[in-house]
Amino acid sequence: MNRRTASLNKKSTVAITGVNDQTDLDSPIWAINWFNLKRSKLYTFYNVMVFPHVKKVGGKAHFKGYIKEKLEGNSDFDRQMLLIVKYPTASAFLQMLTNKLFLLKSVLRMKSVSRFIFGFTKRIGDQPAPPEKPTRYIGKNYYLAHLFQSEKISEDDLLLLKPLFSQYNLVNYFSGLKAATLSRIDEGDNEQMQPFFVDGLFVLEGSDRASFKMLLKDPIYEAFKSKCTENNVYLVKRVI
Numbered sequence: 001m002n003r004r005t006a007s008l009n010k011k012s013t014v015a016i017t018g019v020n021d022q023t024d025l026d027s028p029i030w031a032i033n034w035f036n037l038k039r040s041k042l043y044t045f046y047n048v049m050v051f052p053h054v055k056k057v058g059g060k061a062h063f064k065g066y067i068k069e070k071l072e073g074n075s076d077f078d079r080q081m082l083l084i085v086k087y088p089t090a091s092a093f094l095q096m097l098t099n100k101l102f103l104l105k106s107v108l109r110m111k112s113v114s115r116f117i118f119g120f121t122k123r124i125g126d127q128p129a130p131p132e133k134p135t136r137y138i139g140k141n142y143y144l145a146h147l148f149q150s151e152k153i154s155e156d157d158l159l160l161l162k163p164l165f166s167q168y169n170l171v172n173y174f175s176g177l178k179a180a181t182l183s184r185i186d187e188g189d190n191e192q193m194q195p196f197f198v199d200g201l202f203v204l205e206g207s208d209r210a211s212f213k214m215l216l217k218d219p220i221y222e223a224f225k226s227k228c229t230e231n232n233v234y235l236v237k238r239v240i
Helices: 040-056 090-097 100-112 155-160 162-167 209-217 219-226
Strands: 003-009 012-018 029-037 060-072 081-087 113-123 142-149 171-186 200-206 230-238
Touching: 003 090, 012 090, 029 090, 029 171, 040 060, 040 090, 040 100, 060 142, 060 171, 060 209, 081 090, 090 100, 100 113, 142 209, 155 162, 155 171, 162 171, 200 209, 209 219, 209 230
Parallel strands: none
Antiparallel strands: 003 012, 012 171, 029 081, 029 113, 060 081, 060 230, 113 171, 142 200, 142 230, 171 200
16 A cells, blocks of 8 residues: 555554555645635634744645635535645655644644645646745736546646646646545544545636636536536635
8 A cells, every 4th residue: 555654642643645556655745725714813823833844844835715706516515715735745744744733733723624625636737836935925816726526537638738728828827636645543443534525626827717717618628527527616816
């Protein structure tokens, strides 16, 4: 099994497990956080508190945004926020996760968010690099997030859409496919998997909303969506 593990305490272990034996857990991996907010100010405070831990292991926040408008999809999968963070390896993430001070601060996250979905992707294609530190976004561009479920979608399928994005003057800010899941194993109990129903996602950047809506109606993109069992598409207000 393709897996990396670390001890939380004497009775509990956490594990990152690749979706298959070919998943490279020793190269950069992109954590997808998809959740609702219960206490916005407390969550902002949590971000400030844990950033030094993310930075210490080489992690970088790539994208963070609030959902502003839903365009397509099943309401069961709706969430309010999307956060994408790059880590150099799965082991680097586990090093952060098992730090005692980080664990103490994580209580703030549990009190500030709900319906938390979390897992790892591998980035596909040539896209912007994450900044060295989280920077407040002050630009005027619009963003679209398309989260999908499908075991049929391959890396080639994602790469074939690149010319289509260019046709509508859109930048592929991030695209990735599910690479690994996070779980916890407590002594004498079954392994508990962190929910992660996302098989892949796009984050697209554009200068006007009309371009996104034209893309969604394009026959080529419609054909891509037809390969997916679920398609959830949102307009997103970027904050990082």
